Amino acid sequence: MSSVAQHGTTDFGSMDTAPEHRAPPHVHHMDAVTAYHAAKLGMWLFLATEILLFAVLFTAFAIFKWYYFAEFHAASKELNWKLGMFNTAVLLFSSFTAALAVDAAQHGQNRKVVKNLFISIACGGIFLIVKAIEYGAKYSHGMFIGGEHFHQFSNFLSIYYCLTGLHALHVVIGMIVLFWASTKAMRRMYSPVYYTPVELGALYWHLVDLIWIYLFPLLYLIG
Amino acid sequence: MDKQDMNEGQSVFNLSYLKQPKGLWSWLVTLDHKRIALLYLSALIVFFFLGGVFALLMRLELAHVGKQMIDPDTYNILFTLHGVIMIFLFIVPGIPAVLGNFCLPLMLGAKDVAFPRLNLFSYYIYVAGAIMAIIGLSNPADTGWTFYAPYSVRTSTGVIMMTAAAFVLGFSSILTGLNFIVTIHRMRAPGLTWFRLPVFVWGIYATSVIQVLATPVVGMSLVLLIVERMFGLGIFDPKLGGDPVLFQHLFWFYSHPVVYIMVLPAFGIVGEVIPVFSRKPLFGYKMVVFSSVGIAAIGFFVWAHHMFVAGISDPSAKIFSIVTFAVAVPTAIKVFNWVSTMYRGSISLTTPMLYAMAFVFLFLIAGTTGVYLATLAVDVFYHDTYFVVAHFHYTIQGGAVIGLIMGLHYWFPKISGKHYNTIVANIAWALIMIGFNLTFLPQFVLGMEGMPRRYYDYPAEFQNLHTISTVGAFINGVGYMMALINLFVTFVWGKRFAEANPYEAIGLEWRAPSPPPTENFDQQPIVNHGPYDYGRVALH
Numbered sequence: 001m002s003s004v005a006q007h008g009t010t011d012f013g014s015m016d017t018a019p020e021h022r023a024p025p026h027v028h029h030m031d032a033v034t035a036y037h038a039a040k041l042g043m044w045l046f047l048a049t050e051i052l053l054f055a056v057l058f059t060a061f062a063i064f065k066w067y068y069f070a071e072f073h074a075a076s077k078e079l080n081w082k083l084g085m086f087n088t089a090v091l092l093f094s095s096f097t098a099a100l101a102v103d104a105a106q107h108g109q110n111r112k113v114v115k116n117l118f119i120s121i122a123c124g125g126i127f128l129i130v131k132a133i134e135y136g137a138k139y140s141h142g143m144f145i146g147g148e149h150f151h152q153f154s155n156f157l158s159i160y161y162c163l164t165g166l167h168a169l170h171v172v173i174g175m176i177v178l179f180w181a182s183t184k185a186m187r188r189m190y191s192p193v194y195y196t197p198v199e200l201g202a203l204y205w206h207l208v209d210l211i212w213i214y215l216f217p218l219l220y221l222i223g
Numbered sequence: 224m225d226k227q228d229m230n231e232g233q234s235v236f237n238l239s240y241l242k243q244p245k246g247l248w249s250w251l252v253t254l255d256h257k258r259i260a261l262l263y264l265s266a267l268i269v270f271f272f273l274g275g276v277f278a279l280l281m282r283l284e285l286a287h288v289g290k291q292m293i294d295p296d297t298y299n300i301l302f303t304l305h306g307v308i309m310i311f312l313f314i315v316p317g318i319p320a321v322l323g324n325f326c327l328p329l330m331l332g333a334k335d336v337a338f339p340r341l342n343l344f345s346y347y348i349y350v351a352g353a354i355m356a357i358i359g360l361s362n363p364a365d366t367g368w369t370f371y372a373p374y375s376v377r378t379s380t381g382v383i384m385m386t387a388a389a390f391v392l393g394f395s396s397i398l399t400g401l402n403f404i405v406t407i408h409r410m411r412a413p414g415l416t417w418f419r420l421p422v423f424v425w426g427i428y429a430t431s432v433i434q435v436l437a438t439p440v441v442g443m444s445l446v447l448l449i450v451e452r453m454f455g456l457g458i459f460d461p462k463l464g465g466d467p468v469l470f471q472h473l474f475w476f477y478s479h480p481v482v483y484i485m486v487l488p489a490f491g492i493v494g495e496v497i498p499v500f501s502r503k504p505l506f507g508y509k510m511v512v513f514s515s516v517g518i519a520a521i522g523f524f525v526w527a528h529h530m531f532v533a534g535i536s537d538p539s540a541k542i543f544s545i546v547t548f549a550v551a552v553p554t555a556i557k558v559f560n561w562v563s564t565m566y567r568g569s570i571s572l573t574t575p576m577l578y579a580m581a582f583v584f585l586f587l588i589a590g591t592t593g594v595y596l597a598t599l600a601v602d603v604f605y606h607d608t609y610f611v612v613a614h615f616h617y618t619i620q621g622g623a624v625i626g627l628i629m630g631l632h633y634w635f636p637k638i639s640g641k642h643y644n645t646i647v648a649n650i651a652w653a654l655i656m657i658g659f660n661l662t663f664l665p666q667f668v669l670g671m672e673g674m675p676r677r678y679y680d681y682p683a684e685f686q687n688l689h690t691i692s693t694v695g696a697f698i699n700g701v702g703y704m705m706a707l708i709n710l711f712v713t714f715v716w717g718k719r720f721a722e723a724n725p726y727e728a729i730g731l732e733w734r735a736p737s738p739p740p741t742e743n744f745d746q747q748p749i750v751n752h753g754p755y756d757y758g759r760v761a762l763h
Contacts, residue, residue, distance in 0.1 A: 029334040029742075030410065038337045038409040045401045049439045056443035056473055060458060063469060145454045155464045158456035162447065 036196055043200045047207050050170075054211055057163050061218065068155045075156035076219065078143065080134060084220040087130050088212065094123030095209040098178070098202040105185070105195035113185035113198060117178045120205060124175040131168055163215055170208045177201045238740040239640065254339035255741050259346050260325035261638075266353060267313055267321060268707060274308040275700055277301050282662075286693040288683050295679040299365035300380070302677060306368025307385055311392045312353055314623050315481060318488035319434070320349070320399060322630040323427045325638060327403060329732035329739065330421050332412025332748040337405040345398040352392035359384035367677065369478070372459035372470040376451055383452055386445040393442040396484075400434030403427055412731065414750035418509065421730055421754040425512045426491025429519035433480045433487075437523070441477030444470060471533055475526035483522045485619055487515055489626020490557055493579045496633050497561050498755040499728045500576040501568025505755040507560045514553030521550050531602045540599055547597035554590050558583060573726075574648040578629035581656050585621030589614060592667065607677075610670025613663045621659060628655075628706055635710060636725045640738040641717035647709045654702030661695025730754055 030038065065072045097119040104112035135144065142148040143157060150157060181201040184190065190198060240257045250258055281301050284291050293301070324342070328335050336342050362381030366374055375382050407420070407428050420428075447458050448470070457463030459470040498505045505511060527535055527543040535543075561583055570576065592614040596602050605611060635643055665688040670676075674685050681689065724733040731750065735743050752760045 029339070030337070034409055038405045041408055042338060042341075042401055042405045045404060045435055049397050049401075049435055052436060052439040053443050056440050056447070059473075060447070060469060063466065067466070068464070145456065154457045158451075158458055158463075162450065162456070162458075 032193065036194075039196050039200060043203050047203065050207055050211075054163075054166070057159065057166065058214075058218075061159050061163065064155050064159055071153055072156050075153035075160075076222075078138075078141075078153070079160075079220050080137065081220040083130055083134055084216050087127050088216045090123050090126050090130070091209045091212050094120040094127075095206050097123070098205045101181075102195065102199050102202045105190040105198040106192060108191045110185040110188045110190055113190060114182050117182040117185070117198070117201075121175045121178050121182075124171050124178075127171055128168060131164065160219060163219070167208070167211055167215060170211070174201075174205045174208045177204055238736075239738040240741045241639075241738055243741060252343070254335070254343055256324050256328050256335050256339065256342060257638075257739065257741075259342050260321050260323075262346055263316060263320040263324065263349070266350065267317060270308050270312040270353070271703075274305050274313055275703065277305040277308070279696055279700055281305065282693040282696040284679070285681075285689050287690065288686055289680065296365065298679045299367075299677075300363045303364050303367050303385075304360070307356065307364075307389065309619075310368055310481075311389045312356060314485050314619060314627075315392070315396060316349060316399070317485065317623060318492070318627050318630060319403065319427060319430055319484070320346075322423075322492070322627070322634065323399075323403060323430075323488060326634060326732055327406060327424065327427055328410065329637075329735055329743055330424050330730060331406065331410050332415060332731045332734075332744065332750065333406065333410035334742050334744075336402050337409055338402050341398055341402050345395045345402070348391060348395040348398065352388045352390075352395060355384060355388035355391060359388055369474060370445070370448060371474075372448065372451075372465070372467045373461060375448060376460040383449050386448055390442050390445045390449075393438045393445075396434050397438045397442075400431035400438075403431040404435065407431075412748050412750050415731075418512070419750055419753050420512075421491070422494035422505065422508070422511050422515070423488065423491035425515050426488045426494070429515045430484050430487045433484050433519055433522065437477040437480040437484075440473055441481075444473035444477075468530070468534055471530050472527065475529045476523075479526040479529060480519075480522045482615070482618060483518055485623035486626070487518065489582065489623050489629075490515060492626050492630040492633065493561055493582050494557075495730065496575045496579040496629060497564050498757060499726050499730075500571050500573055500579075501565050502757050503564055503568040503755075504753070504757055504759070505560065506563035506566075507556075508753065508755065510556050511560050514556045517553040518550060521546060521553070525550060528597055528602070531599055532606045544597055544599050548594065551590060551594055554586075558587060558590075574643075574645060574652060575629050575633035577649065577652050578625055578632065581652070582622065582625050582629065585617055585625065585659070589617035589621055592617065605670055607675050608670035609666040609674045609676055612676050613666035613670060616663050616666075620663075625655075628703070631710060632706075634732070635713075636720075636722070637732060637735075637737050637739070639714045639717070640719050640721075641713050642720065642725070643709055643713040643717070648706060651702050651706035651709060654698055654705060656702075658695050658697070658699030658702050662692050662699055663695075665689075665692045665695075729756060729760065 097116040101113045101116035101120070104110075104116060138144050138157075139147065143150055143153065145157075145161065178201050181197040184197055240255055250262065253259060253262075280293065281298065284293050284298060284301075324336070359381050362384070364370070364375070364378070364382045364385045365380045366378060366382060370382065370386055375386075407424060411420075447456075450456055451458045451460060451463075451465070455463065457465045459465040459467055461467060494505055494511055525543060525547045527539060528547045531540055531544075561579075592610070596605055596611065596614060631638075632643065632648060635641070669685055669688050669692075672685070674681055721737070723736050725737070726733070729752075731748055731754075734748055736745075
């Protein structure tokens with residue numbers, strides 16, 4: 001089993017394995033180029049499932065906005081669009097540094113990968129803190145789940161907490177993924193022939209960012 | 224170990240994935256797609272048995288008018304558990320996780336699926352979901368497997384555990400589908416072009432697309448149901464300003480395509496079995512392929528035919544009715560192609576072939592009754608009756624379960640390196656056919672006479688048909704037990720053989736030794752012909 005740990009990381013000498021010197025089972029069952037393309041296709045498919053996951057909530061949002069237009073209009077004004085705008089900028093910047101990290105990994109600049117990924121992770125942290133401040137404000141106004149004013153805007157707030165809560169969960173997962181990708185940079189694993197984890201992690205991070213780009217105007221601005 | 228088996232095949236068996244590496248731990252952490260398939264199979268059979276026992280308990284209660292042995296509330300729990308277990312724990316993973324896992328890399332000429340560790344991870348997610356469902360049995364839900372709101376929001380029974388289990392199982396399904404799509408795109412042997420893929424691979428491909436694109440929707444819907452119950456959010460319960468019809472839309476957006484997850488791979492297996500035992504190329508190969516993809520595509524746009532009586536607008540009901548009719552076209556193309564393949568073929572009535580013919584017969588009934596139900600005016604009458612129960616058991620049991628049993632028999636020599644007892648297998652087949660039709664044909668009549676589904680009791684005039692149905696269910700159960708025990712006994716104690724290709728089939732999986740070694744092929748196979756070119760290419 002120890003050899004399994006090497007799978008897909010450092011060793012690329014398996015492309016020309018002769019039958020009589022077969023590698024241990026399933027460690028190198030495809031060459032590095034195929035592995036890269038397979039991983040990328042898998043990630044795109046996974047992102048498709050993420051979009052459909054959020055699509056349910058976007059559908060519910062559209063329907064409830066149509067049912068309860070006045071409530072949605074009033075409730076939207078309760079949100080702090082300045083904080084939302086700030087968070088949008090933070091996430092956009094974090095996507096930029098994530099893209100820089102991919103470029104650095106493709107050039108084998110491992111220290112630069114670590115630096116840029118850490119900026120992205122820190123931006124994720126800032127985003128979550130600001131989100132917590134917003135939730136806190138809702139709580140103090142009795143508009144959190146179970147609060148005294150919750151029922152006034154219950155349909156908007158239900159969908160608001162579901163959407164932003166699920167998005168925040170994705171930010172946390174994204175931060176973990178980026179940190180995992182950066183640990184490989186700390187061990188100087190990336191090179192022009194191997195940078196898959198950074199690229200996939202950045203793809204995921206861009207999607208999390210992109211979903212927020214839709215959430216911000218829908219929840220804060222157009223109400 | 225067995226000295227008398229010392230023969231030329233001995234070396235094959237020593238290299239077999241079943242023998243190497245040794246020990247229980249090596250099975251639990253295996254990355255080998257063939258072993259993972261068997262891990263799934265062992266779990267699935269447990270749940271098939273459990274779901275079957277719940278069904279038989281229901282049939283016992285319904286054998287006679289009035290209370291027999293259980294009270295009405297227990298009856299509600301029984302049909303919920305039967306549905307949840309059979310759908311989420313048995314037949315959705317069913318063919319893809321077992322036969323897809325086992326055969327897909329072999330049929331592609333690959334060493335394994337694209338992501339072996341993800342494959343094992345999917346299995347353990349399945350196990351986690353299964354454990355949650357078993358814990359859920361301590362306070363079982365009584366909502367039916369559909370978890371319709373608002374009842375599922377308000378009932379005091381254990382909806383949360385059951386829906387959470389279904390959510391986790393969905394994750395396993397998504398990751399398996401993702402793995403298979405990437406495998407088919409990236410792991411094909413040299414020369415294995417898209418239109419040289421066996422139709423089973425196409426079936427798995429179409430299924431995987433549905434798994435990846437539809438499952439997240441039901442997952443999120445079930446999460447919304449859970450948070451609604453836990454925090455009182457207003458999403459589905461009208462008392463809180465929610466919309467129960469929205470739940471039905473979201474639920475069926477997954478749960479209609481999911482019937483194609485169950486049955487498309489079964490179509491594929493029929494397409495494998497019939498050419499081999501007719502010794503003829505599959506008639507209209509490309510049409511069979513396109514019809515699989517077409518069913519998967521159309522299948523995404525028919526979901527609201529489950530809601531004709533739930534309060535949807537007239538225009539949308541008409542559109543969904545017409546699109547549902549359209550599914551009949553690719554399905555009928557398949558039936559024509561299977562029958563045309565057999566026409567003037569040199570047919571041998573092996574056990575898998577018997578199952579394939581049974582499948583065509585049963586699915587014809589399933590498909591035509593589906594057209595009745597797609598008809599708006601007819602559906603208003605039939606919708607909540609036994610007619611629907613009979614219809615979907617013909618599709619799901621007559622289609623997917625028969626498909627799974629057929630595939631297990633067909634690939635059994637490859638999986639085990641042994642031959643099952645044909646006489647026992649054929650008797651079991653006959654019992655399943657008799658029992659199944661005896662159970663569900665009367666239910667069509669019951670439905671037409673107005674017997675509502677999910678009812679605990681009924682008026683005396685339905686007595687005879689219900690009794691026949693109960694007798695049929697037990698014959699059916701005995702048939703399945705017999706078929707599976709036959710395979711199990713052979714698997715453990717049967718005599719080994721060393722043929723790679725006992726059917727003289729053309730498919731790539733038959734080029735690997737039986738049972739295959741961990742790495743499947745001694746050398747990378749190269750493909751220079753189609754999968755069903757019987758009479759066109761030399762086998763050796």
